[in-house]
Amino acid sequence: MRILRHIFMLGMLLSSVARAAELNIEITQGVDNPIPIAVVPFSWGGTSALSEDVGGIVSADLQQVGEFRALPPGNMLSMPDEASEVFFRDWRILAQDYLLIGKISHSPGSQMVQVQYEFFDVAREQKLVGEVLTGNITQLRDIAHEISNVVYEQVTGTRGAFSTEILYVSAQFVSPELTYYRIEKADYDGHRSQILVESQEPLMSPTWSPDGRQIAYMSFETNLPRIYIQEIATGQRRQITDYSGINSSPVWSPDGTKLAMVLSKDGSPDIYVMDLMTNQLTRLTDHPRAETEPSWTADSRSVLFTSDRTGQPQIYQVSVNGGFPERLTFDCFYCAKGRFLPDGKNLVHVRRDTREDNSYSIAIFNIETQRVITLTDTSLDESPSVAPNGSMIMFATKVNGRGILDAVSIDGRVKFRLPSAQGDVREPSWSPFLN
């Protein structure tokens, strides 16, 4: 059912003549002792070759998040596609903890396919889950990600985020007078990228509505920075601000009723909240220095922001009703772009420890224990965005002068990279759960 809903949305997406920046995933660091899992290539009852390798996509998903190691099919002793063919001994010998098998079938002439999968705990010789997913033959990749979600949750207890997507900005330099700026959308692993917005003036700060149907962003297309909201499926959009000065950094409240933003109409950048029903603005900060980079707490009742009111950027929190902001970070030269993990205690941020170290990293600061963990070792890291299940953080950095997207697990053990085949990519924004 979920799979079915997804295809109708895909069918309505805008097509564009320009090519989206192709992102090619590379796993750069995994855990020391990944969980061994065997994903047997799914059998296929049809005559023509399938466009997607479902088992291969599931293996790739599980390895990308670093906690799993998939057994190469060439090492397998048997290739079962249903429970009656499974001999657990075959998998114990190969030291596998888990086994995933499946088969794909369709009625002759139909566009619909049935994907049956079964997932086993090898040591306990027990089937953990089995399902049949039905979808259009063009949706095999969606179905594979759905299976990855189930397997991941069975093993880790955490909801999988394999059906999520990312927004990001790409910049393609053509000549000193011409750069194409694009807001693109892709699967979390960089596949199936497509262009949502294109301009010859800079685009910034793409962000998702909580229901995943709209995006907000800032565009310089009128030669002034203004905020727009756009329907993903139809491409329909509207400009929602036209104040003098900076209009930037739109972020939906998790309850979807408000949009936090930065406006400098009253002299310097401050944090404002727009009620999306009434278009009424509430000013949350009032300070002559810069207040920027708003982000909501999960209960939609407070907003984090960056302010340099003490000289250098630090992270603060203020009630959505206004009032005196509380300062959250102290022991850094530059702490900015704060956002909480789903637990509401761990604050992901961009951090430069001292004036001398001159390196901007992604770090997590626990506001209860005051412990800081620096997760990255590149030096120009920015724009952290957290997966909706809180497992990974995607961010932008520079490698060999190129803007790329990197991802790191919240414990710093796992890393993968999404370099673009052409141009710079930056400002990733991880979608909410879309399924």
Add this chain to the structure above:
Amino acid sequence: MGTHSMNIFKTTILALSIMGLAACSSTGDEDMAASTAATDTSGIDATTAAAQRAEAERLAREREAQQRMEAAALNTTVFYFDFDVSEFMASDRDVLAIHGRNLAANSSRRIRLEGHADERGTREYNLALGERRANSIRDYLVVNGASLSQIETVSYGEERPAATGQTEAAYRLNRRVEIK
């Protein structure tokens, strides 16, 4: 005694013509001032007249130099900033004052100040830095006679670098405000 008073007279005329030179701006006026000086000093010896002409020419050259300097100042439209600093450099003060006076003298002239930052740090904070830099220059132009309504400011943050690369030299070129 006679020679002495004549000297005093001459000095006064010279001072008046200097004031005339300082006050007027076209070459026509200058010639007139020079000829006035020649007429008023008729009767003095030829050496003094030559000295006066030389002085007038010197002043004309000085004024031309001043005009060239102002033209050069108005052609200077990019101003650079130190790291994490939003005040323009003290060495740019004279040039910016000339821009401000030029706006004051040409009330229909409109300009746009585009503020920029280098790529270090977060993009949205850099947007704020670029705006603060543009405002720092805007305020100084206003102090020098420009009207706020003549000036539009916009910040591009780190989105439009003038130079690429992760070097201090590139960063220096990118921390800037451009008058457009």
